[in-house]
Amino acid sequence: MTSNSRQRVYEIVKLIPKGKIMSFSQIGRLTGLHPRTVGNILTTMQSEDLEKIPWHRVVNNKGYISSIKLGLKGKIQENLLRKEGLKIIDYQIIDYEKYWHQID
DNA sequence: AACCTGACTTCGG
């Protein structure tokens, strides 16, 4: 079910602390969804959810802001992450390995 | 039911 998967993804993303990041594949493992599906869910978030869920803390496996493909949203994500103290050059988070949020 | 698509990953050269 779509909304069911969506809620599972939201629950995980909500757990990411400020200044930390998670990858699509990490979230995929925790929710049992394919990483691409996680991305699909995040692209189709309603504006009401965008305010409540720290969607900007989700990046790809290489610490790259892949939402740049969507246009403006990518720039917004970059700005939000910078506000949380991350250094980013050309949508690539510097030293991204240090910022993974691990859930065991 | 079949086919298409994508905020992804992995692998081979």
Add this chain to the structure above:
DNA sequence: TCCGAAGCCAGGT
């Protein structure tokens, strides 16, 4: 190390 191709599969049409 860097790129492109191949694999992936849930959702939408």
